[in-house]
Amino acid sequence: MARLSLFRPNVSTIKDAERVALRWFSIGFVMLGSGFVLTFVLAGRSVGPAVLATGAVIGLGTVIWVALATRYNTVRKTCPRCSASNAVFRGENYFRCAACGFFAVLREM
Numbered sequence: 001m002a003r004l005s006l007f008r009p010n011v012s013t014i015k016d017a018e019r020v021a022l023r024w025f026s027i028g029f030v031m032l033g034s035g036f037v038l039t040f041v042l043a044g045r046s047v048g049p050a051v052l053a054t055g056a057v058i059g060l061g062t063v064i065w066v067a068l069a070t071r072y073n074t075v076r077k078t079c080p081r082c083s084a085s086n087a088v089f090r091g092e093n094y095f096r097c098a099a100c101g102f103f104a105v106l107r108e109m
C-alpha cells in the first residue's frame with residue numbers, strides 16, 4: 001500500500017496525490033464522525049475527544065499535504081502506451097499512468 005513519504009514511490013503524479021489525499025480525508029472524516037458520536041451520543045468522554053482530535057489532525061494534515069503537493073513543480077509527461085497526459089512531479093524517475101496504469105520509466109531528467 002501507499003507509503004507515507006511525500007512523493008515516492010507510489011505518489012509520482014497529481015492523480016496519485018489526489019488518490020492518497022482522498023483516502024486520508026475519508027479516514028479523518030470517519031474518525032471525526034465516530035469521535036463525535038462517542039463524545040456526544042454515547043458520552044464516552046475519555047475516548048471520544050481523543051478520536052475527535054486524531055480525526056481533526058489527520059484532516060488538517062491532509063489539507064497541508066495537498067497544499068504542499070499542489071505547489072510542487074510538475075511536468076506534463078505523455079504515457080508511452082495510451083498517450084494520455086500525466087502531471088508528474090519534477091524529479092520523478094518513473095510514474096504510473098492515471099489513465100491506463102502503465103508503469104512508465106522516464107529517461108530524460
Ligand SMILES: [Zn+2]
Nearest residue numbers: 079082097100
Ligand atoms: Zn497510459
